[in-house]
Amino acid sequence: MKADPTGVLTGAHYLDGDFACGEGAMAAGCRFTAGYPITPSTEVVERISRRFPMIGGTFIQMEDELASMAAIVGASWTGIKALTVTSGPGFSLMMENIGLAVMMETPCVVVNVQRGGPSTGLPTMVGQADMMQARWGSHGDYELIALSPQSPQEAFDLTIAAFNLAEEYRVPVMFMMDECVGHMTEKVVIPPADEIEIVPRRLTAIPPKEYLPYRVEGKLIPEFARAGDGYRFHTTGLTHDERGYPVMSAECQEVCVRRLVEKIKRNTDRIVRFDEENADGADVVVVTYGITARVARMAIDLARKMNIKVGSIRLIVVWPFPEKRIRELAGKVKAFVVPEINYGQMVLEVERCAAGQAATIHVPHGGGGVHDPNAICEAILEAAK
Amino acid sequence: MSTTVDPNQVAVDEHPVSPFLRMDRIPHIWCPTCGIGTVVKCFATALDETGVDLDKTSIVSGIGCTGRVAGYMKLDAFHTTHGRAIPFATGLKLGRPELLVTVFSGDGDLVGIGGNHFIHAARRNMDLMIILVNNFIYGMTGGQNAPTTPLKARSSTMPFGNFERPFNLPHLAASCGATYVARWTCLHIRRLTKSFKEAIRRKGFRFIEVIAPCSTLYARLNKLGTGFNLMQFYHDNAEIRPDADTRDVDIEFQDNIICGKFVDEERPTFTEMMNEHYQQKLGDKYVPLPPEGGLLHE
Ligand SMILES: Cc1ncc(C[n+]2csc(CCOP(=O)(O)OP(=O)(O)O)c2C)c(N)n1
Ligand code: SF4
Ligand SMILES: [Mg+2]
Numbered sequence: 001m002k003a004d005p006t007g008v009l010t011g012a013h014y015l016d017g018d019f020a021c022g023e024g025a026m027a028a029g030c031r032f033t034a035g036y037p038i039t040p041s042t043e044v045v046e047r048i049s050r051r052f053p054m055i056g057g058t059f060i061q062m063e064d065e066l067a068s069m070a071a072i073v074g075a076s077w078t079g080i081k082a083l084t085v086t087s088g089p090g091f092s093l094m095m096e097n098i099g100l101a102v103m104m105e106t107p108c109v110v111v112n113v114q115r116g117g118p119s120t121g122l123p124t125m126v127g128q129a130d131m132m133q134a135r136w137g138s139h140g141d142y143e144l145i146a147l148s149p150q151s152p153q154e155a156f157d158l159t160i161a162a163f164n165l166a167e168e169y170r171v172p173v174m175f176m177m178d179e180c181v182g183h184m185t186e187k188v189v190i191p192p193a194d195e196i197e198i199v200p201r202r203l204t205a206i207p208p209k210e211y212l213p214y215r216v217e218g219k220l221i222p223e224f225a226r227a228g229d230g231y232r233f234h235t236t237g238l239t240h241d242e243r244g245y246p247v248m249s250a251e252c253q254e255v256c257v258r259r260l261v262e263k264i265k266r267n268t269d270r271i272v273r274f275d276e277e278n279a280d281g282a283d284v285v286v287v288t289y290g291i292t293a294r295v296a297r298m299a300i301d302l303a304r305k306m307n308i309k310v311g312s313i314r315l316i317v318v319w320p321f322p323e324k325r326i327r328e329l330a331g332k333v334k335a336f337v338v339p340e341i342n343y344g345q346m347v348l349e350v351e352r353c354a355a356g357q358a359a360t361i362h363v364p365h366g367g368g369g370v371h372d373p374n375a376i377c378e379a380i381l382e383a384a385k
Numbered sequence: 386m387s388t389t390v391d392p393n394q395v396a397v398d399e400h401p402v403s404p405f406l407r408m409d410r411i412p413h414i415w416c417p418t419c420g421i422g423t424v425v426k427c428f429a430t431a432l433d434e435t436g437v438d439l440d441k442t443s444i445v446s447g448i449g450c451t452g453r454v455a456g457y458m459k460l461d462a463f464h465t466t467h468g469r470a471i472p473f474a475t476g477l478k479l480g481r482p483e484l485l486v487t488v489f490s491g492d493g494d495l496v497g498i499g500g501n502h503f504i505h506a507a508r509r510n511m512d513l514m515i516i517l518v519n520n521f522i523y524g525m526t527g528g529q530n531a532p533t534t535p536l537k538a539r540s541s542t543m544p545f546g547n548f549e550r551p552f553n554l555p556h557l558a559a560s561c562g563a564t565y566v567a568r569w570t571c572l573h574i575r576r577l578t579k580s581f582k583e584a585i586r587r588k589g590f591r592f593i594e595v596i597a598p599c600s601t602l603y604a605r606l607n608k609l610g611t612g613f614n615l616m617q618f619y620h621d622n623a624e625i626r627p628d629a630d631t632r633d634v635d636i637e638f639q640d641n642i643i644c645g646k647f648v649d650e651e652r653p654t655f656t657e658m659m660n661e662h663y664q665q666k667l668g669d670k671y672v673p674l675p676p677e678g679g680l681l682h683e
Contacts, residue, residue, distance in 0.1 A: 004680060006672075031679030032480050034472075053663045056672040056679060058479050060655075063505040067472035070465065074445070074476030077463065078484070080679035082476065100466050201681055226678070227461040227477060228484050230440035234407065234456060236464035245410060246456065246464075 001200055003027050003160075005193035006055045015188040017155040017181040021111055022047035023188070024159025025083050027196055030109070031057040032082040034071035036064055036090060039123045040179040041113035044085040065090035069097035069110070076106045077235075079201045079226035081163055085111040087179075088121060088130055091137070098172050099138030100237045102260060105214075105222065107166035107201070109159070111175040113182040114290075116341075116367030126179035127367035128290055129342035134174040135319045141257055143264035145271060146174035146319040148289040152186045158316065164199040165271065169263060170221050176318060178341065180291035180370060201226075208232065213244040214256075220263035264320055272322040275314040282311035283334045284383045287326070287350050289315040291370055292339050299339075299376035308384045318346065326353035335383035339363035339376045359383060402429035405439075407459050414453060418612025420571040420597025421451055424518055425458070427574055428489070431581030442485045445474040447499060450524040450599070451491035451517075458489075468499030471506045474513050482656055483676035485585065486512070492519040492533040496552055500532070507561035509655040510589045516581070517592070518571075519554065520599035521636075528602030535638040539606045556631035558592040559648050565591035566648035568634065570619040571598070573644060580646060589654045596623075596642055609639075 007026035015023065022044045025033070033052070035045040049059040062068040065086050072082035086094065091112045101108055114130050116122030130137075134146045145165050149155045155177060162173040204211060204223035213233040214222045222242075225231035238246035239253045264271065275293075279285050284303070288296045293314040303310045311333075313325070326336070326349075335358050338347040343364045351360040363379045365371050406429065415421050432439065439460060446455035448467035455462040465473045470488045478486040488495070495517050496503050506513060522540055523529040530540040533554065534547045543549075559566045565587050569577040577595060584591040596619065598604060600612035609615055619642065627645030634643040653661065663671040 007680075029680050031674060032476065034476065053667055053671050056674050058659075058674045058679070060475070060479060062472060062475075063501050066469060067475075067502050067505075070469035070472035071476035071479075073465075074463070074473035075480035076476070077461075078477060078480030078678045079681050080480040080674075082480070096466055097469060100469075203681070226481075227443050228441050228481050228678070232439070232459050232461055234462045234464070236456065237466055238464065243409075245407075 001198055003193040003196035003198045004029055008193040008196065009190050010192045011190055013188045013190065014185060015152050016043065016183055016185045017149065017152040017177055018043035018113065018183065019047045020152040020155040020188045021159045021175070021177065023190060024156040025109070025163065026051060026055060026057070027190065028081065028160040028163035029198055029200065030081040030083045030163060032072065032075040032080045033057070033059045033084065034062050034068040034075070035085045036062055036068050038087045038090045040115055040182050041085045041087045041111060043182070044111055044113070065093035066097065069094040072108045073097055073101045073104065073106045076108045077227050079203060081201065082108045083111065087113050087115050088117045088127070089119070091130055091133065095137040099140060099142065101172040102138065102142045102144060103237045104235045105170040106172065107170050109162045109166055109173050109175055111177060114176060114178045122368045124179070125368040126291065126341060126370065128178050128292065128340050129345065129367060131176060131318060131342065131345040134176055141261060143261050144171050144174065144319060145169065145264065145317065146176050148176045148315060148318050149181055150290055150293045150314065151181060152184060152188045155181060156188050156190060160196060160198070167199040167201060169267065170224065171264065174319070176290070178290045203229070212242045214240060215242040216259065220259060220266060268320045269324070271317055271320055273317040274322050274325070275316060277312045279311035279313060279329055281309060283309040284337055284380050285329055285333050286310065286312045286337045286339070286376070286380065287315065287346070288312065288339055289318055289346065292341060295370045295373055296339055296376050298373040299380060302373065302377045303380040306381065308380060310380055310384070315346070321349045323353050326350055327355070330354040330357040333358050335359035335361055337361045337363060337376065337379045337383050339365070339371050339379070341365045341367050341370065402426055402433065405429035405432055405459055406457055410457055413457055415450060416601045418598065418600040419450070420520065420612065421454065421518055423571040423574065424516065424577070424595050424597060425454055427578040428516065428581055430578050431585055435582050435585045437485055437585055441483060442487065443477055445470045445477065445486065445488050447490040447494035448525065449491035449494045451489065452494055452525070454489040468494055468497070469502065470494065471499060471502040471513065471515070475506060475511055478512055479656070479674070481678040482674065485514070487514045487516065489516045491524065492517060492521070493523045493531045496554060496557070497532045504557070504561045507558055507563045507590045507592070510562055510564055510652055512588050512654040512656060514584050514591045515593065517554065517594050518597050519594050520597050520603055522599050522603040524599045524602055528606055535636055537638040541606065551636070553631070553635045554594045555634050555647050559631045562590065563592045563648060564589035564650050564652050566631065567646040568594040568596070569644050570596040570623050570642060572616050572619040572623065583649070589652060
């Protein structure tokens with residue numbers, strides 16, 4: 001369906017990535033946000049807290065990120081679309097309740113505007129070192145979805161996509177921005193509401209007497225009932241059966257957790273999203289995401305001028321990872337070059353999928369700035385040898 | 386933890402509170418003579434006697450023996466994470482303001498790991514009814530020290546007796562801004578039920594502490610007999626003093642337990658403050674989140 005026009009600030013704007021992300025959330029129909037201030041993400045909630053009172057939304061600044069995450073999970077059970085926003089230290093605090101959202105199958109969006117870490121790290125400067133945490137940070141086995149925008153325009157567009165994916169798959173979606181994208185100001189075009197495609201919260205049509213909160217009947221995603229509609233359902237972070245009742249057994253664990261994993265895994269082809277340029281026939285493929293994709297573009301241009309056959313894959317959906325495409329390319333290219341602002345995270349996925357068929361060269365950066373394009377270019381030249 | 390009772394032997398349908406419980410989950414996990422069940426019975430009775438719309442009533446629990454309560458109540462029920470029942474409930478309440486949102490959890494859950502949320506929700510006068518079962522111990526995990534364990538009492542991690550000062554919970558709640566504060570033991574069935582009924586009808590941050598036996602761990606570690614002996618102790622040592630200054634209601638080991646309704650006042654809730662404030666500042670431009678819930682396209 002189309003977006004509700006109340007939240008949509010149609011027009012051409014000059015916005016930073018944080019503000020654009022906030023606008024994307026509101027356009028997507030988000031009407032509840034809980035957050036705790038942290039650089040470089042705070043502008044997202046500042047934007048939202050200024051606009052929410054005029055569009056029927058509630059923002060609350062919670063006492064910490066544990067509370068913010070718990071609050072959005074609770075809010076989502078009323079059927080409202082809910083968001084929280086943070087950066088590294090707060091992201092760490094959210095992990096347990098991200099797991100709760102996974103287990104209860106609660107749609108919600110968590111924005112992480114990444115800064116340098118570990119610990120307090122570089123509060124005002126860029127990092128991309130929470131990519132694995134986004135995937136594996138909460139305990140136990142699970143799958144979820146993560147996206148990474150490269151510009152304020154994408155911060156807007158992909159925040160909407162994040163909400164849509166959260167609704168479609170009933171998972172928490174991690175929106176992995178970085179400080180550069182969050183703080184860079186560019187033109188952002190917000191289309192009219194009737195040009196924005198939205199996945200609404202779908203409430204079950206099954207009457208309360210017949211409803212079981214986690215019955216799937218051969219599908220992968222259960223029907224949703226919200227609190228206050230007479231369903232009197234039970235949901236828990238414990239391993240549960242289709243009634244939502246705790247069952248402490250290996251058999252129930254198998255059914256419960258396998259489906260949580262499968263609902264994403266089996267839909268990987270529908271969820272993955274990447275930009276591919278000149279990868280077919282290339283000797284070297286650069287795999288990047290976020291701000292680093294833009295820096296790498298200069299390196300790619302430099303290499304092309306030197307007649308290197310270089311293509312690129314820019315991850316838009318980071319998790320699940322486009323495993324199939326990387327495997328295909330691995331049989332054809334000489335090497336993958338993976339620049340990212342960390343000491344080796346998404347490169348591990350590339351390397352895993354390349355499975356020895358192509359070399360994988362990481363171009364690390366510790367954070368606090370972006371790569372020197374020459375460093376990436378050198379890696380490309382090296383890879384092409 | 387519990388001995389198994391054949392559910393068929395229980396007069397399921399005749400029990401007056403069975404409509405409020407998930408009878409398909411009985412027998413429950415609680416030990417014989419544990420006090421939690423009594424508190425549940427009083428709560429169910431209060432729901433019954435106030436006639437609240439059960440379709441619009443939610444219960445949120447954290448983790449622990451008391452944290453299992455949400456799992457047995459036939460309401461929209463959320464068994465969440467350890468310590469986070471209050472912020473979860475906050476989201477639920479703000480997402481759909483017309484709901485009656487209750488939080489039912491243990492002492493360790495609500496004021497140990499969850500203490501920060503407790504004081505801030507009280508400060509904001511968040512519209513939540515909080516039932517805290519204080520058994521002076523971490524029951525679920527085997528009797529470790531809690532922030533409520535009285536000085537000198539033994540716990541499995543204070544085997545030589547507790548030397549940390551415990552919280553005085555009514556005072557904590559009252560000083561943070563709770564608008565309804567009461568304490569009873571689970572022997573005070575009628576008074577406790579009455580407090581629940583009052584709290585259901587009030588708004589704002591309502592806090593009811595219920596002293597209840599953990600017969601298996603607290604009683605055993607401290608050689609206090611069975612749950613029955615603890616109930617007898619409450620009978621002999623609970624002192625009803627509703628006019629007590631909350632500063633004076635600390636609980637010493639095996640000393641008197643001052644009970645009563647200590648605070649009952651009206652103060653605007655978080656949502657009322659927010660609505661009034663935005664109406665004043667923004668006038669007609671202010672669009673509050675509707676009581677029946679925020680934006681849904683159906
Ligand atoms: C984050 C986290 N830490 C620790 C635990 C283990 N744990 C489960 S219940 C509990 C204590 C519960 O105590 P209380 O709230 O007093 O409940 P009771 O069992 O006494 O009713 C603890 C520490 C947990 N589940 N989660
Ligand atoms: S361990 Fe204690 S609190 Fe837990 S059910 Fe048994 S008696 Fe009750
Ligand atoms: Mg306890």
